Amino acid sequence: LLTPPAPRDLEGLHVVVSAGPTREYLDPVRFISNPSSGKMGFAVAQEARNRGARVTLVTGPVNLPNPLGVEVVRIETALELRDAILLASEQADLVVMTAAVADYRAAERAGEKQAKVAGDVTVLLTPNPDILAELGQNKGDRVLVGFAMETHAGVERAALKAQRKNADFILLNYPTREGTAFGGDDNEVTLVRPDGSHEAWPRLSKREVARRLLDEAARVRLSQNA
Ligand code: CTP
Ligand code: CA
Numbered sequence: 001l002l003t004p005p006a007p008r009d010l011e012g013l014h015v016v017v018s019a020g021p022t023r024e025y026l027d028p029v030r031f032i033s034n035p036s037s038g039k040m041g042f043a044v045a046q047e048a049r050n051r052g053a054r055v056t057l058v059t060g061p062v063n064l065p066n067p068l069g070v071e072v073v074r075i076e077t078a079l080e081l082r083d084a085i086l087l088a089s090e091q092a093d094l095v096v097m098t099a100a101v102a103d104y105r106a107a108e109r110a111g112e113k114q115a116k117v118a119g120d121v122t123v124l125l126t127p128n129p130d131i132l133a134e135l136g137q138n139k140g141d142r143v144l145v146g147f148a149m150e151t152h153a154g155v156e157r158a159a160l161k162a163q164r165k166n167a168d169f170i171l172l173n174y175p176t177r178e179g180t181a182f183g184g185d186d187n188e189v190t191l192v193r194p195d196g197s198h199e200a201w202p203r204l205s206k207r208e209v210a211r212r213l214l215d216e217a218a219r220v221r222l223s224q225n226a
Pocket of ligand 2: 101
């Protein structure tokens, strides 16, 4: 069976994608992280490449092979992700933040492994910078796309996030749906715009979600340049 060739509609564009979790080290051998698999971001990077874009993928530690033809930058911490994304985004036309950025890091990262002590310990956490919001403050002509996972009031919260971060749209998902979001091969998302308008997509492969995401980003780009 022949599948039709991908359209080359992103030729000449530079697309930057973040993927995977970040690791926030407490000491050299311990960190705070989350179960993000990176699959969604890798799918966006590969599809954008297939459609002719130049693609830079900045990813936290995940178990996935580099997508073909994509420049891959591997990072661990949110601060490293921020540096890599801001550098890569200087000339970007589209930035897609699928990374599950840890909201906090240890206020002090110990240089040596910390031995255990009797009883409870307290770790002071300090907020990480909001990378998408930073990009939004200096948006220029770039199209900005975020992801959000919510357990309740999803559309409302995602629309507020898109407004606050100056993103063009956010793909919202829920952590509870079987086989989707964290680690799964499928995703069931709702497209949410800053004005609160939204569109629920059926359960789709992450590849198909990536395609529709790029379709929507291309539409936003055209309407902005019209
Ligand atoms: N994001 C980011 N930098 C951060 C946190 C999040 O760029 N420090 C991006 C994510 O990659 C995602 C979007 O912002 O595309 C929404 O992430 P989310 O965690 O839902 O938003 P937060 O503002 O961190 O809100 P919450 O308090 O619900 O975690
Ligand atoms: Ca967060």
